[in-house]
Amino acid sequence: MKDVVIAGVGIHPFGRFEHGYREMGELAARGALADASVGIQDVDMVFVANVGAEMAKGHNVVDRIGRTGVPVINVEAACASSGSGLFMAAKMVESGAADVVLCLGVEKAPRGFIASSGFDQWQIENGLGVNPMYFAIQAQELVAATDATVEDLADVSVKNHRHAVDNPHAMYRREVTREEVLASKPICPPLTLLMLCAPNEGAAAVVLMSRKEAERRGVAAPVTLAGLGLVSRGPDDWFVPAPAYQAERTSLSARAATAALEDAGVTVEDVDVVECQDTDAASELIAYSDLGLCKPGDEAALLRSGATALGGRIPVNPSGGLLSKGEPLGASGLGQVHELVQQVRGRCGSRQVTDARVGLGHVMGAGHNSCVVVVHR
Amino acid sequence: MSDELFGPGEPGDPTYLKGSVCRACGRAEFPRRAECPACGAESEPVDLEGPARLRVSSAVLAQPPGSKVQAPYGVGVAEFPQGLCVIGLLVGEPAAGATVEVVVHEPYPGGRIFAFREPGFLPAVAI
Ligand SMILES: [Zn+2]
Numbered sequence: 001m002k003d004v005v006i007a008g009v010g011i012h013p014f015g016r017f018e019h020g021y022r023e024m025g026e027l028a029a030r031g032a033l034a035d036a037s038v039g040i041q042d043v044d045m046v047f048v049a050n051v052g053a054e055m056a057k058g059h060n061v062v063d064r065i066g067r068t069g070v071p072v073i074n075v076e077a078a079c080a081s082s083g084s085g086l087f088m089a090a091k092m093v094e095s096g097a098a099d100v101v102l103c104l105g106v107e108k109a110p111r112g113f114i115a116s117s118g119f120d121q122w123q124i125e126n127g128l129g130v131n132p133m134y135f136a137i138q139a140q141e142l143v144a145a146t147d148a149t150v151e152d153l154a155d156v157s158v159k160n161h162r163h164a165v166d167n168p169h170a171m172y173r174r175e176v177t178r179e180e181v182l183a184s185k186p187i188c189p190p191l192t193l194l195m196l197c198a199p200n201e202g203a204a205a206v207v208l209m210s211r212k213e214a215e216r217r218g219v220a221a222p223v224t225l226a227g228l229g230l231v232s233r234g235p236d237d238w239f240v241p242a243p244a245y246q247a248e249r250t251s252l253s254a255r256a257a258t259a260a261l262e263d264a265g266v267t268v269e270d271v272d273v274v275e276c277q278d279t280d281a282a283s284e285l286i287a288y289s290d291l292g293l294c295k296p297g298d299e300a301a302l303l304r305s306g307a308t309a310l311g312g313r314i315p316v317n318p319s320g321g322l323l324s325k326g327e328p329l330g331a332s333g334l335g336q337v338h339e340l341v342q343q344v345r346g347r348c349g350s351r352q353v354t355d356a357r358v359g360l361g362h363v364m365g366a367g368h369n370s371c372v373v374v375v376h377r
Numbered sequence: 378m379s380d381e382l383f384g385p386g387e388p389g390d391p392t393y394l395k396g397s398v399c400r401a402c403g404r405a406e407f408p409r410r411a412e413c414p415a416c417g418a419e420s421e422p423v424d425l426e427g428p429a430r431l432r433v434s435s436a437v438l439a440q441p442p443g444s445k446v447q448a449p450y451g452v453g454v455a456e457f458p459q460g461l462c463v464i465g466l467l468v469g470e471p472a473a474g475a476t477v478e479v480v481v482h483e484p485y486p487g488g489r490i491f492a493f494r495e496p497g498f499l500p501a502v503a504i
Pocket of ligand 1: 414
């Protein structure tokens with residue numbers, strides 16, 4: 001990615017709220033605009049990521065802020081929606097088609113299981129259209145193929161919940177114990193309720209600029225959007241909602257990570273802090289090897305070493321991750337970017353990763369898509 | 378729809394899954410495809426009948442939206458010799474690693490779907 005900067009970030013906390021998605025989106029968007037010291041009149045183009053709201057959702061949010069006549073484009077790609085929106089926004093700036101782009105992710109998801117993730121009717125009626133079942137299959141395969149145990153899965157949840165205590169934007173800010181996680185309601189073995197993230201509500205936004213534009217405007221704390229990798233399903237990938245997979249399968253996340261790091265011109269060893277798609281506890285462990293933080297098979301060892309906890313060598317999900325924040329589908333990816341930008345700016349208070357310079361965010365969603373983003377100060 | 382997914386039979390009868398195999402690269406797919414999603418070559422129909430190896434054994438313990446099957450129920454992944462892993466309901470409680478066959482299953486009154494079962498499995502009979 002050439003000369004694209006994140007000039008500002010904004011967030012609406014993740015949780016459950018009385019007000020609607022329009023208000024949430026407005027708050028996050030206004031936050032990002034203020035952080036970048038620009039107004040809606042300065043914006044050349046808007047991308048809005050969302051999964052479940054109404055028609056012309058982005059337009060309905062932007063209308064609350066201003067009527068400037070610029071293009072507003074809605075983007076949907078399940079959990080990777082805001083990653084996809086960011087990809088579009090960044091490419092617009094990089095190509096010179098726009099100097100200032102607002103990118104917003106927003107969601108107000110209903111409680112409980114996500115009702116439709118693209119399953120066929122026969123899967124749904126026969127009890128096979130179940131997201132946590134897919135996560136459980138991944139978890140079982142991880143436990144079978146490596147030395148990871150159910151206790152390790154619980155410990156991912158314990159770690160991320162500990163991190164969230166200091167995150168005012170997270171839904172759950174209470175520490176949990178391994179025993180509590182293991183004793184929570186079983187959903188799909190080996191996964192219990194506290195090993196799964198809850199779909200919820202929230203919004204996050206960024207303002208992107210060309211480096212030249214940011215310099216011209218004297219943006220206070222620009223962060224470089226160094227690399228982006230966005231991939232969809234290849235022949236040997238597998239995720240929700242596919243009913244079958246190849247015995248030897250490949251990883252969307254790994255390809256997205258390789259592309260993003262290459263785009264950024266850095267290696268994974270340069271990364272100081274990671275926010276990853278911990279839809280469930282096993283997904284975080286799988287991400288360790290997919291993103292290159294460890295070799296396949298060493299996921300549990302990396303967790304047990306303490307490396308991925310705050311204070312460790314490569315903290316993962318210092319925000320508390322989706323396990324603690326909850327997952328507003330359309331907003332989750334930009335929520336990660338918000339955290340990473342504030343981390344490399346050194347503004348995360350008691351959950352600050354010491355001297356964080358390079359951050360990596362990772363989302364993966366139904367329909368088979370993954371986005372990895374690399375930012376640095 | 379069930380006609381497109383698996384062969385004929387009454388609940389409990391062994392059957393097969395209607396898959397396909399690419400003539401060029403050999404990848405198997407389920408449900409059946411006319412052309413290979415990997416290389417675009419023509420695929421030919423193949424009956425995935427096992428025996429297969431149960432690669433994953435799990436369950437759904439909370440009631441999912443839209444499901445006519447009442448939780449709790451067993452689910453698993455069967456790996457077929459063609460190198461394809463298929464997700465399905467389980468009959469009985471076969472453990473991971475077990476050899477399973479494909480059977481016609483009635484997961485709710487009047488329903489028909491394929492499921493995986495250990496050969497020789499006999500359902501418990503209420504006396
Ligand atoms: Zn082929």
